[in-house]
Amino acid sequence: MQNPDQIVEMSDEEFRAIRDYINNQCGLYFDLPSKYLLEKRLSRRVHEHRLSSFKEYHYYLRYDKNSVDELNKITDILTTNETYFYREAYQLLAFKDEILPEIHAIKKDKKLTIWSAGCSTGEEPYTLAMLIILSNLFSDWRVEVVGSDISQRVLHAARRGIYSDSSFRTMPEEYKNRFFTKGDDGKFHVIDEVKEMVTFGKVNLLDSKMLNLIPSIDIIFCRNVIIYFDLETKKKVVENFYEKLNDAGYLLLGHSESLMSISTSFKLKHLKNDMVYQKPLIEDSLKVLKGGD
Numbered sequence: 001m002q003n004p005d006q007i008v009e010m011s012d013e014e015f016r017a018i019r020d021y022i023n024n025q026c027g028l029y030f031d032l033p034s035k036y037l038l039e040k041r042l043s044r045r046v047h048e049h050r051l052s053s054f055k056e057y058h059y060y061l062r063y064d065k066n067s068v069d070e071l072n073k074i075t076d077i078l079t080t081n082e083t084y085f086y087r088e089a090y091q092l093l094a095f096k097d098e099i100l101p102e103i104h105a106i107k108k109d110k111k112l113t114i115w116s117a118g119c120s121t122g123e124e125p126y127t128l129a130m131l132i133i134l135s136n137l138f139s140d141w142r143v144e145v146v147g148s149d150i151s152q153r154v155l156h157a158a159r160r161g162i163y164s165d166s167s168f169r170t171m172p173e174e175y176k177n178r179f180f181t182k183g184d185d186g187k188f189h190v191i192d193e194v195k196e197m198v199t200f201g202k203v204n205l206l207d208s209k210m211l212n213l214i215p216s217i218d219i220i221f222c223r224n225v226i227i228y229f230d231l232e233t234k235k236k237v238v239e240n241f242y243e244k245l246n247d248a249g250y251l252l253l254g255h256s257e258s259l260m261s262i263s264t265s266f267k268l269k270h271l272k273n274d275m276v277y278q279k280p281l282i283e284d285s286l287k288v289l290k291g292g293d
């Protein structure tokens with residue numbers, strides 16, 4: 001009987017083969033110094049399937065009839081899912097006090113669609129729904145907040161909407177009182193008014209077919225997700241975001257992220273509370289192409 005905690009040694013060649021496959025399938029990129037991390041996190045998978053090496057595991061991952069399930073398992077294991085409510089407060093202020101009023105003033109169809117791409121356990125899309133309610137602007141609009149992630153494990157938690165203290169490290173107490181009830185389990189349950197605004201789905205940001213299921217969007221939040229991707233993948237994902245956004249729609253990245261060397265399609269807009277990316281209006285793009293001001 002194999003010891004499930006025993007580390008299976010991974011050669012550089014095995015590392016590259018598995019790393020490249022994962023990179024192709026879901027964008028996550030591991031450099032050679034992180035070989036020990038793959039070795040440590042994936043050894044259990046080798047034992048679980050009673051394989052004797054990572055060479056065999058690589059083969060299993062690619063060609064076994066259960067390879068899709070296995071890929072799902074390892075995305076659950078390898079993704080970083082750190083998140084919390086009200087993350088990056090100044091950006092959320094820009095969202096509530098500047099972007100939402102602008103969209104409210106401009107859009108005639110009274111439809112607001114927001115996508116939290118890489119939403120992890122749901123704190124981000126629920127925060128956005130709460131801020132929409134607090135803005136008091138959209139009570140007679142059709143509002144949809146879509147949260148998506150590649151990992152089923154985090155989506156399961158997101159749909160439950162039940163959280164412990166660690167999710168509240170930066171959320172103002174008044175919001176916590178307004179939007180959660182405390183359960184007998186001592187945990188905080190998102191109230192129905194918020195839950196009803198948010199839908200969750202599994203979307204791999206690299207999978208163009210799945211992206212077709214996403215409607216056209218007014219604002220995309222993709223924070224602390226593409227930092228784990230290689231440059232080519234970042235470019236592809238941001239290009240897809242561009243396609244999905246309505247004209248003048250917004251793309252909000254994490255505070256340490258920028259589109260530098262990734263895309264020149266967006267314009268950087270200086271708001272009072274933050275700098276954000278915006279898809280230019282078609283007329284503005286044509287002016288730039290023609291060399292006008």
Ligand SMILES: C[S@@+](CC[C@H](N)C(=O)[O-])C[C@H]1O[C@@H](n2cnc3c(N)ncnc32)[C@H](O)[C@@H]1O
Nearest residue numbers: 026079080082083118120149150204205223224
């Ligand atoms: C660090 S969390 C960010 C959560 C949230 N956006 C925030 O900033 O608090 C990154 C999330 O991106 C997801 N992710 C990684 N690769 C992905 C892919 N190819 N498609 C969709 N989601 C992905 C991970 O599963 C993880 O839950």
